[in-house]
Amino acid sequence: MKIAMIGTGYVGLVSGAGFADFGHDVTCVDIDADRVARLKQGEIPIHEPGLGELVKRNTTVGRLHFTTHTVEAVAGAQIVLIAVGTPTGEDGSADLQYVLEAARQIGAALTGYAVIVTKSTVPVGTSDKVRAIVASVTMHPFAVASNPEFLKEGDAVNDFLKPARVVIGADDPRAIDLLRDAYRGVMRTGDRIQVMDIRSAELTKYAANAMLATRISFMNELARLADAVGADIEAVRKGIGSDPRIGAKFLFAGAGFGGSCFPKDLRALLHTGRENDVPLQVVDAVERANERQKKVLGERVLAHFGGNVAGKRIAIWGLAFKPETDDIRESPALTVIEQLRAGGATLVGYDPAAMPNVAAQYPGLIELATDAYAAARGADAVVLVTEWHELRHPDLARLTSLMRGKALFDGRNVWTPQEVRAAGFDYYGIGRGRTA
Numbered sequence: 001m002k003i004a005m006i007g008t009g010y011v012g013l014v015s016g017a018g019f020a021d022f023g024h025d026v027t028c029v030d031i032d033a034d035r036v037a038r039l040k041q042g043e044i045p046i047h048e049p050g051l052g053e054l055v056k057r058n059t060t061v062g063r064l065h066f067t068t069h070t071v072e073a074v075a076g077a078q079i080v081l082i083a084v085g086t087p088t089g090e091d092g093s094a095d096l097q098y099v100l101e102a103a104r105q106i107g108a109a110l111t112g113y114a115v116i117v118t119k120s121t122v123p124v125g126t127s128d129k130v131r132a133i134v135a136s137v138t139m140h141p142f143a144v145a146s147n148p149e150f151l152k153e154g155d156a157v158n159d160f161l162k163p164a165r166v167v168i169g170a171d172d173p174r175a176i177d178l179l180r181d182a183y184r185g186v187m188r189t190g191d192r193i194q195v196m197d198i199r200s201a202e203l204t205k206y207a208a209n210a211m212l213a214t215r216i217s218f219m220n221e222l223a224r225l226a227d228a229v230g231a232d233i234e235a236v237r238k239g240i241g242s243d244p245r246i247g248a249k250f251l252f253a254g255a256g257f258g259g260s261c262f263p264k265d266l267r268a269l270l271h272t273g274r275e276n277d278v279p280l281q282v283v284d285a286v287e288r289a290n291e292r293q294k295k296v297l298g299e300r301v302l303a304h305f306g307g308n309v310a311g312k313r314i315a316i317w318g319l320a321f322k323p324e325t326d327d328i329r330e331s332p333a334l335t336v337i338e339q340l341r342a343g344g345a346t347l348v349g350y351d352p353a354a355m356p357n358v359a360a361q362y363p364g365l366i367e368l369a370t371d372a373y374a375a376a377r378g379a380d381a382v383v384l385v386t387e388w389h390e391l392r393h394p395d396l397a398r399l400t401s402l403m404r405g406k407a408l409f410d411g412r413n414v415w416t417p418q419e420v421r422a423a424g425f426d427y428y429g430i431g432r433g434r435t436a
């Protein structure tokens with residue numbers, strides 16, 4: 001089957017290469033000519049484990065192509081997926097300009113029947129808008145469908161190739177058959193495809209992200225309470241996560257959530273609620289709790305230094321919004337950096353993958369070091385914001401000899417407080433009791 005993928009970002013590139021791996025002939029389009037040129041040369045523009053190999057495997061056998069021309073990709077394609085960005089608009093709603101422009105370009109490029117699928121996260125009703133735009137520019141028959149993507153950055157390839165489920169929102173039987181065929185690669189281990197109406201599919205994506213974010217904000221609020229009452233949120237987490245009705249995932253207290261999805265999707269969902277006169281109070285609280293939480297780590301550092309970090313040298317370990325990605329969109333590290341910079345601290349950052357993005361998007365924001373220990377050299381404090389594997393078990397003896405001060409801030413509760421204290425450091429976690 002011939003498939004066109006519009007947009008080669010985190011979702012478009014991973015799923016485009018994934019569909020090629022299922023045996024389809026996939027052409028990925030992007031308006032970013034530089035990105036396409038790099039992809040054509042076999043360079044992967046984003047950090048995503050396993051993606052380089054997946055792309056290489058499928059370009060080598062001629063099943064995966066890249067172009068800047070929508071017309072070239074869409075001609076003869078039976079399925080055209082839209083995977084462009086849906087950032088937050090001025091009023092908090094999802095800005096649909098990229099999706100609707102892509103729809104117009106697709107409509108103008110159709111050469112026969114195709115299913116036009118929104119893979120981008122879009123508010124309920126967007127497929128109707130896509131349908132209207134395409135209909136206004138083409139004489140060819142077509143169907144629209146929604147196929148929200150649930151992959152998570154850092155494990156996106158696995159998530160795409162072995163999804164927990166694939167949600168297809170469609171009302172055209174031919175479109176449903178084509179999409180089932182597109183996903184034949186995930187059918188080996190049973191039917192994971194859920195077919196529903198388009199509006200339910202669109203809402204399912206927001207519901208999933210809002211639920212996951214709710215768990216995190218809930219734990220973050222309890223972590224603040226644990227600090228106040230002298231309890232350890234890590235013990236509480238294990239205590240509730242072992243209950244099968246609750247489950248262990250997404251219960252980690254930390255420096256707040258960021259990234260390109262949760263914050264913007266919560267805002268868009270709240271906007272949809274307002275538009276429909278259904279105030280979403282739980283979602284609203286989740287967002288507010290997270291905005292509060294993103295400041296907790298920086299406040300803890302400030303408190304340690306008696307409210308004055310002027311002249312202090314502070315290492316920031318981890319800049320990406322989570323491990324195994326180079327994505328820094330709405331990263332909690334940016335909030336911590338802002339707080340400490342405002343207080344006059346000198347900051348030195350290290351991240352295994354995100355430093356090129358920090359340097360490109362925020363030039364001069366923070367000094368960048370070649371490795372974690374270089375960042376810690378001469379530092380009064382080390383603040384762990386993103387729990388990359390290589391930062392989970394620091395060489396404490398080495399830090400003792402390198403650092404000027406002795407304060408370690410564990411924004412993700414991955415270090416063992418007793419070990420850190422035994423090595424002569426002050427340990428600060430999130431929600432680990434009055435002294436931690």
Ligand code: NAD
Pocket residue numbers: 006007008009010011012029030031032035083084085086098101102105119120121122149150151152153260261
């Ligand atoms: P991204 O910003 O990484 O990539 C979007 C790409 O689309 C860019 O490369 C851009 O140049 C390109 N583009 C924009 N307009 C185009 C056009 N008309 N033709 C061709 N290319 C065009 O975005 P992303 O992170 O991949 O997210 C895409 C969508 O998927 C969003 O709606 C997002 O909410 C959703 N989503 C993202 C994730 C994630 O983890 N990143 C997970 C699930 C869903």
